[in-house]
Amino acid sequence: MKDPDDLLVPLSPWSQQHIALEQQRTVDVSQASARVARALEARLGVSLTAPSLNTSSAGPSSLGSKMVLAGLGLFGAGALVGSAVTWQVATRAPPVGEVRQYEPLPVTEPPAFAPAPLAEPVKPIPPTPTTRRRVPTPPTEDLLVEETLMLEQARTALLRGEASAALSTLDAHRRRYPEGQMVLERDGLAIQALAALGRKAEAAKALETFAQKYPASTLIPRLREIVGVD
Amino acid sequence: MAGKVTEMGRSPQTEGSVRSKSLTFVACYEQDFAWLYRLLQRLGIAAGAIEDLAQEVFATAFERWNDFDTTRPVRPWLMGIAYRKMLDHNRKASTTRESALEDTREPHTDVHPEELASRSQGLSVALAILESLSLEQRAIFVMHELEGWGMPEVAATLEVPLNTAYSRLRLARQKFNTLAEAARGKAL
Numbered sequence: 001m002k003d004p005d006d007l008l009v010p011l012s013p014w015s016q017q018h019i020a021l022e023q024q025r026t027v028d029v030s031q032a033s034a035r036v037a038r039a040l041e042a043r044l045g046v047s048l049t050a051p052s053l054n055t056s057s058a059g060p061s062s063l064g065s066k067m068v069l070a071g072l073g074l075f076g077a078g079a080l081v082g083s084a085v086t087w088q089v090a091t092r093a094p095p096v097g098e099v100r101q102y103e104p105l106p107v108t109e110p111p112a113f114a115p116a117p118l119a120e121p122v123k124p125i126p127p128t129p130t131t132r133r134r135v136p137t138p139p140t141e142d143l144l145v146e147e148t149l150m151l152e153q154a155r156t157a158l159l160r161g162e163a164s165a166a167l168s169t170l171d172a173h174r175r176r177y178p179e180g181q182m183v184l185e186r187d188g189l190a191i192q193a194l195a196a197l198g199r200k201a202e203a204a205k206a207l208e209t210f211a212q213k214y215p216a217s218t219l220i221p222r223l224r225e226i227v228g229v230d
Numbered sequence: 231m232a233g234k235v236t237e238m239g240r241s242p243q244t245e246g247s248v249r250s251k252s253l254t255f256v257a258c259y260e261q262d263f264a265w266l267y268r269l270l271q272r273l274g275i276a277a278g279a280i281e282d283l284a285q286e287v288f289a290t291a292f293e294r295w296n297d298f299d300t301t302r303p304v305r306p307w308l309m310g311i312a313y314r315k316m317l318d319h320n321r322k323a324s325t326t327r328e329s330a331l332e333d334t335r336e337p338h339t340d341v342h343p344e345e346l347a348s349r350s351q352g353l354s355v356a357l358a359i360l361e362s363l364s365l366e367q368r369a370i371f372v373m374h375e376l377e378g379w380g381m382p383e384v385a386a387t388l389e390v391p392l393n394t395a396y397s398r399l400r401l402a403r404q405k406f407n408t409l410a411e412a413a414r415g416k417a418l
Contacts, residue, residue, distance in 0.1 A: 046256075
């Protein structure tokens with residue numbers, strides 16, 4: 001038992017998932033660190049640009065940690081999407097200067113979810129599983145993060161009004177994780193994408209299947225509303 | 231790495247004590263800046279204000295360095311400094327709202343108001359949800375659930391009774407659960 005409060009209000013699995021993702025989010029602070037260091041030097045009269053901290057104008061700083069921003073962008077239209085997504089290994093205290101990343105599993109089809117305005121094509125990742133770096137997390141958790149990431153891409157595409165891109169991502173998810181841990185979310189998103197594309201008959205059929213598969217899902221009323229069926 | 235240390239002029243320290251102090255402080259800065267930066271994001275500080283607040287936190291840490299027991303973990307201490315700055319700022323902002331708004335146009339004169347903060351920087355769902363919590367609940371949630379600190383340490387850092395801390399954690403969890411569920415439905 002971690003603490004007494006765990007007995008009273010546990011975090012939902014969904015909350016835990018968001019927390020895990022936030023813990024893995026990394027941010028590039030090398031520039032910010034150098035700027036604040038300069039300000040502090042001027043203000044305090046202390047040298048923070050000692051050899052180990054010296055951040056020259058070119059090249060990566062010795063603060064190192066070219067941490068990669070891994071935004072999820074559920075609510076932010078401009079966030080992420082389209083760039084190759086990398087993740088720092090989850091640690092409670094990320095070590096500065098040592099960033100381990102793992103690449104998503106190879107995507108075999110073109111990245112249809114890459115938004116045109118950002119114009120940064122996703123680099124195809126060669127299917128070489130042996131080069132994938134090891135992450136010290138349980139495989140299921142690992143997969144869950146990957147699954148979630150894909151679904152977030154689809155979700156973001158939907159929110160941007162790019163329903164066909166969302167559908168491509170969801171299809172890719174279906175092929176890669178046919179028995180995944182987030183099948184319910186995927187199916188729900190697919191229904192919404194179909195509806196957004198005006199493929200109402202398909203959406204209604206998918207919704208019917210969804211309702212049979214997950215009769216207790218609280219999403220059903222909302223999906224019915226979206227699809228426009230009773 | 232003999233740090234260049236100039237006279238500070240604000241305290242009667244000898245040069246030697248200043249030097250040893252600054253070197254330890256340098257190590258702290260190097261090890262904890264990235265952590266502090268992300269912490270401030272989680273606490274809801276706007277992207278444009280994080281560096282200023284980080285500067286304030288480290289400046290205060292530097293001033294109080296000799297009072298800090300360096301055998302203790304430094305991060306809860308830094309968190310406590312940051313939290314009190316945010317509370318102070320919110321208090322000031324609530325009494326003189328107009329001047330607080332004006333302050334934000336001069337980035338280097340003051341810590342930026344938390345209430346004018348990011349409002350979802352689109353970085354993660356968790357951040358967006360955290361913004362809907364009060365600062366008091368958010369701080370506890372971040373320290374306990376994201377940083378993994380024990381509740382006694384959290385309560386001590388925030389200078390609230392343990393029961394209060396638990397009560398806030400419970401409310402924060404309830405709200406987080408609700409909003410996580412809502413976000414799920416909303417996106418679908």
